[in-house]
Amino acid sequence: KTLQALTWFAWLKDRNRKDPKPSLVICPASVLHNWQREAERFTPNLKVLVLQSGAARHNLRQRIPQHDLIVTNYALLRRDLEELQKFDFRAAILDEAQFIKNPEAQVTQAVKELQSEHRLALTGTPLENRLLDLWSIVDFVQPGYLGDEEHFLETYDPRGEEMDGAQRIARRKLAAKIRPLLARRLKKQVAKDLPDRIEQRRDCELGEEQRKLYLAELRRSREQVFKTVAEKGLNKSKLQVLAALTRLRQICCHPHLVGNDSASGKTDTLFELLEPLLAEGQKVLLFSQFVQMLRLLEKECVQRQIKTHILTGQTKERQEVVAGFQSDPDPCVFLLSL
Numbered sequence: 001k002t003l004q005a006l007t008w009f010a011w012l013k014d015r016n017r018k019d020p021k022p023s024l025v026i027c028p029a030s031v032l033h034n035w036q037r038e039a040e041r042f043t044p045n046l047k048v049l050v051l052q053s054g055a056a057r058h059n060l061r062q063r064i065p066q067h068d069l070i071v072t073n074y075a076l077l078r079r080d081l082e083e084l085q086k087f088d089f090r091a092a093i094l095d096e097a098q099f100i101k102n103p104e105a106q107v108t109q110a111v112k113e114l115q116s117e118h119r120l121a122l123t124g125t126p127l128e129n130r131l132l133d134l135w136s137i138v139d140f141v142q143p144g145y146l147g148d149e150e151h152f153l154e155t156y157d158p159r160g161e162e163m164d165g166a167q168r169i170a171r172r173k174l175a176a177k178i179r180p181l182l183a184r185r186l187k188k189q190v191a192k193d194l195p196d197r198i199e200q201r202r203d204c205e206l207g208e209e210q211r212k213l214y215l216a217e218l219r220r221s222r223e224q225v226f227k228t229v230a231e232k233g234l235n236k237s238k239l240q241v242l243a244a245l246t247r248l249r250q251i252c253c254h255p256h257l258v259g260n261d262s263a264s265g266k267t268d269t270l271f272e273l274l275e276p277l278l279a280e281g282q283k284v285l286l287f288s289q290f291v292q293m294l295r296l297l298e299k300e301c302v303q304r305q306i307k308t309h310i311l312t313g314q315t316k317e318r319q320e321v322v323a324g325f326q327s328d329p330d331p332c333v334f335l336l337s338l
Contacts, residue, residue, distance in 0.1 A: 001095070001122045001124070001185075002034070002035065002038050002095075002122075003038065003042055005025075005093055005095075005120065005122060006038060006039055006042050006043045006046070007042075007043070008091075008120070009023050009043065009046060009068065009069055009091065010043045010045065010046060012090055012091060012118070013045075013046065013068055013090075016090065020068075021088060021089060021090040021117075022049075022064055022065065022067050022068060022069065022070050022087065022089055022090065023068065023069050023070070023089055023090045023091040023092070023093070023116075024069075024070045024071075024072070024084070024089045024091070024092045024093070024114065024116065025069065025070070025071045025072075025092075025093045025095060026072060026073065026074055026077050026092070026093070026094050026095065026111060027071065027072075027073060027074070027094075027095035027096060028073060028074065028095070028096050028099070029052070029053070029073040029074075029075065030318065031095065031096075032050055032052055032071055032072075032073055033050065033318070033319045034319075035048070035050075035069075035071045035095070036048050036050050036071060037319070039069060045068075046068040046069050047066070047067045047068045047069070048067065048068070048069045048070075048071065049063060049064065049067040049069070049070050049071070050071045050072075051070060051071065051072040051076060051080070052072070052073070052076070053073075053075075053076060057072075057076070057080070058083075061080070061083055061084075064087055065087070070089075072084075074099050074107050074111075075107075077107065077110055077111065078106055078107055078110050081110045081113060081114075084114065085113060085114065085115060087115070088115050088116070088117075089114065089115065089116040089117070090116065090117055090118065091116055091117065091118040091119070091120065092111070092114050092116035092118070092119050092120075093119075093120045093121070093122060094111060094120070094121045094122065094137075094140065095122050096122070096123060096124075096125075097121035097122055097123040097137050097140075098123050098125040098133065098137075100121075100136055100137060100140060101130070101132075101133035101136050101137065102136065103132065103135070103136040103139070103149055108136060108140075111140055112139070112140055112143070119140060119141050119142075120141065121137050121140060121141050123137070131152075131153075131156055131157040131174075132149070132152075132153065132157065134178070135149060135152045135153075138178060138181065141181060142181060145177075145181070146174075146177070146178075155170055155174075156170050156171060156174050202269060202273065204265045204266040204268075204269040205265050206252070206265045207262065207263050207264070207265045207268075209255075209262035209263065210251065210255055210262045210263065210264060210265055213251055213255055213258075213260055213262055214248065214251045214252065217247060217248060217251055217258075218248060221244035221247065221248065222244075224240065224244065225237065225240055225241055225244050228240045250290065250293075252266060253266055253267075253288070253290060253293050254266065254267055254293060254296055256296055257290060257292055257293060257296075267296075267297070267300065270286075270297075271300070271304070274286075274306070274333065275304075275306075277331075278306060278331040278332075278333070279331075280331075281331050282331055283325070283328070283331060283332055283333075283334070284332075284333045284334065285334050285336060286333050286334065286335050286336065287336045287337075287338055288335070288336075288337065288338065289337070289338045291312045291313070291314070291337050294310060294312065294335040294336075294337060297333075297335060298310055298335055301333060306332070306333055307328070307330055307331070307332040307333070308332060308333050308334070308335055309321055309324055309325040309328070309332060309333075309334045309335070310334075310335040310336075311334070311335070311336050311337065312336075312337040313337055
């Protein structure tokens with residue numbers, strides 16, 4: 001998607017040499033520098049300006065007219081909207097456009113106030129999750145094309161009704177209506193050399209001590225949650241329910257996450273999978289929602305003489321870490337926080 005967008009930017013620049021204007025990309029903070037790196041690689045004729053968190057960006061905004069491509073993130077857009085509205089952009093692109101799936105969110109309302117000749121939304125997330133997600137994104141690309149939110153929901157997504165024949169016809173009409181706006185590319189169309197993804201589920205047995213810990217915590221948390229629900233009601237007890245479930249998940253990952261010294265059946269199974277892959281010379285991406293779990297795995301890898309790279313929300317030089325993993329000639333594990 002990035003390459004196709006950069007190609008389009010280069011075409012727009014060449015087509016409008018007598019009236020140059022910058023284009024704007026809004027993306028998650030984690031891929032800001034990816035856009036810069038890919039532009040340097042594929043479209044070196046485009047002058048790129050990255051506006052990222054920090055006071056320096058306030059001065060950098062004055063240089064927007066001297067650049068072809070401006071890249072900023074969704075969080076900064078909300079803060080800098082008034083300043084960015086002073087510029088007329090050739091094009092505005094939303095990368096990971098599912099960030100504006102909620103029509104009521106501040107970021108959704110902010111991007112729709114930008115001034116640009118062209119608008120494009122990029123997303124790899126399926127648009128079938130919820131019809132209102134589709135409406136919100138299309139309303140950025142082509143304002144008013146699907147009517148207002150109320151009309152759209154009444155026509156295509158009435159609540160509490162089973163989908164009857166008329167409803168199916170309405171959905172087919174909606175699909176036909178958005179087809180002229182939508183360029184969909186499947187992996188098999190653009191990366192024919194890649195094999196199909198293989199997903200394997202591996203069930204992990206809890207060790208005896210880990211199982212005892214889990215069952216004891218299950219009893220304790222169940223009693224505590226029922227007591228809280230009885231006292232406060234379900235709606236006011238959601239945080240307690242979530243906390244209880246999270247603690248049970250942590251015990252399943254590794255008892256050390258809750259201060260217990262028991263071994264982890266999941267970790268044992270993980271290294272049974274990892275070590276043959278590394279012996280084959282493979283590189284492995286390993287994700288976890290718990291940063292503390294990644295630290296435990298990093299320590300275990302050191303003991304097993306397995307080379308690692310790690311990227312979490314606290315990582316400062318993110319791009320350097322990614323580049324280090326990509327350029328590493330040795331088999332290694334990249335520990336990544338979700």
